[in-house]
Structure formats: C-alpha cells, structure tokens
Amino acid sequence: MRVFIAVDMEGATGVVHHxxxxxxxxxxxxxxxxLTADVNAVIEGVLLVEPQAEVVVxxxxxIMRNVLLDQLHPSARLVVGSAKPSNKPLCQLEGVQxxxxxAFCVGYHSMAGTPGGLLAHTYIGSLIRELRLNGxxxxxxxxxxxxxxxxxxPLAMVSGNSELQAxxxxxxxxxxxVCTKQTLGPTAAICLTPTATGELLRKGASQAIADxxxxxxxxxxxxxxxxxxxxxxxxxxxxxxxxxxxxxEMTFACEHENAAEAFRILWRACTMALEETPPWLS
Ligand SMILES: [Zn+2]
Numbered sequence: 001m002r003v004f005i006a007v008d009m010e011g012a013t014g015v016v017h018h019x020x021x022x023x024x025x026x027x028x029x030x031x032x033x034x035l036t037a038d039v040n041a042v043i044e045g046v047l048l049v050e051p052q053a054e055v056v057v058x059x060x061x062x063i064m065r066n067v068l069l070d071q072l073h074p075s076a077r078l079v080v081g082s083a084k085p086s087n088k089p090l091c092q093l094e095g096v097q098x099x100x101x102x103a104f105c106v107g108y109h110s111m112a113g114t115p116g117g118l119l120a121h122t123y124i125g126s127l128i129r130e131l132r133l134n135g136x137x138x139x140x141x142x143x144x145x146x147x148x149x150x151x152x153x154p155l156a157m158v159s160g161n162s163e164l165q166a167x168x169x170x171x172x173x174x175x176x177x178v179c180t181k182q183t184l185g186p187t188a189a190i191c192l193t194p195t196a197t198g199e200l201l202r203k204g205a206s207q208a209i210a211d212x213x214x215x216x217x218x219x220x221x222x223x224x225x226x227x228x229x230x231x232x233x234x235x236x237x238x239x240x241x242x243x244x245x246x247x248x249e250m251t252f253a254c255e256h257e258n259a260a261e262a263f264r265i266l267w268r269a270c271t272m273a274l275e276e277t278p279p280w281l282s
Contacts, residue, residue, distance in 0.1 A: 001209070002054045003209070005055065005056070006106070007067060008108045009021055009031065009035055011160025014181075014194070015031050017187045036072060038107060038194075038201055039073075041205070042106055042157075044205070047075065053209075055076040056100070057072065058096065064080065064081055079095040082280075090263065101153070103148050104158070104208065105140075105159070113129065113130060114139075114163060118163065124270055128227055128230075129230050130228045131143070132225065132227075134224055141167075141168060142167075145171075146219075146259040150223070150260045156175055156214050161181055162181065176204045222255065223255065225254050227251065229250045235248075235252050235273065241269045244265065
C-alpha cells in the first residue's frame, strides 16, 4: 500500500504562534521537532496495520523544509523544497501524482476568515481573503481532497486544530479526525503533550488504514476556484495569467474539468498575484 501524508505546521502539536512557523522565529526549531514527532506517530500507526506500506511525506508548510529528515521514520521518503510552481504545481500535494492508494492531511488549520480560528488562513495569508470551491468557501484540506479525488486517491485522515473538525465535517463525514489542541483564539490553545497526541495520531492512523469506510472520496468533475484577494493590485496581476478569468475588481477564477489541473492554474495565479516573491517561496 502506498500512503501519501501531506503535512502542514499550524495544526501540529504545540504550535500556536507565528514565531513557531518560520526559520527566523525563536520557537521554530522546537516546533520542527514537534511536527516531526507528529508525522512519525502517524507513520507508526500506518505501519502497525500495513508493515510493508510505502510512505511518502509531503512537507507542505511555508518554506517546505520543516520536517527533520534525520529524525524522520526510516521507512518514509520526504518531498522537500519550495512551493514555487516550477517546483511544485500541486503545492502541498506535489509527489502524490506519482501514485498513492490513500492520503492523509496532518497538522492542518481552519480556513481564512474562520472566527477565532487558530492561525487560520488559506494557502497565502496576505493574498486570499476567501477561496471558493464550486461556489462554497473552502479551506486547504477540502481543496486537497478535491485534487486527490481527481487523481483517484481517497483522504482517510486529517489532524489539526479543534475548530478544523467542524470545517471538515461540513463536506466529509468519513475521514478520521485527530484533534491536537483545543483552540482558544488566533494565537492560543490548550495543548496536549507530544506523548498524548502521539498516541492519538498512532491510533487514528491505524484506524484510517484498517477501516476503508474512513476513505473519503470527494466528488470529481468540473472544478471552479474563485479567489477574493485583499488588494486590487493582486487580482490585477492574476488576471494576466492564461486560464484566469476576471470575476470582479478583486476576484479571479480558474476552472477546469479536472480538479488537479484547475488547482495547477490556481496555484500559479496565486503566486503571480503576489507583489513580490516572499522569501518562503524563493
Ligand atoms: Zn502552513
């Protein structure tokens, strides 16, 4: 069995603040260890049920060089490197197109605009005020699930912040959800220890692999993404890109019969809409 684990950082054990999310933050090095421990617990849970599983981990946060390779479970491989479209047209999911039987989203957060959401955003916090998938506001996990479904891959497990559970359950009642912390506000939560979340993540991953009723398949077919940007100038830059439709002064859209292809256009348009390339995308 081939398992792809898409990894973000805002929903990892103990992560509650921006200073834990980028290399210049003083909490970053400690957060890398917490994140890697979460990923290892998930891998252990997978291997308890499927000892021969081939596990690929996609490092999908910020600079996309967060997971500590020398501390990662030896049976896994790691997708490492910047999310610029010339590297990773599928962003957090890059690599999954080479083959996976099932996927997980580990360490995730709620979408941009979630009231009181912990480190809530959608892909690029400075750019996307709201992202809609076929007319409805969607977060990163739902977008990933749509792309996965278009590649024939189900989503079996999600882990992250407490308020993410309701966001997931609005469209997916099947995947296992593991809560790593109880959100208090945008930069605070009641956190479980790595020992406690490790146990939950191991159990959740084992269940997600063993019980196929957890394997959620999103609806496939024609997919339309619409993005409301924060600034007029951002949308104007996105309009210039082939395949992008101007919807409003600050809104652009891209549409394709295949969600993975629609996402490739979306991701390139988003990176082009930025007024300058941020260091994490270089
Ligand atoms: Zn992130």
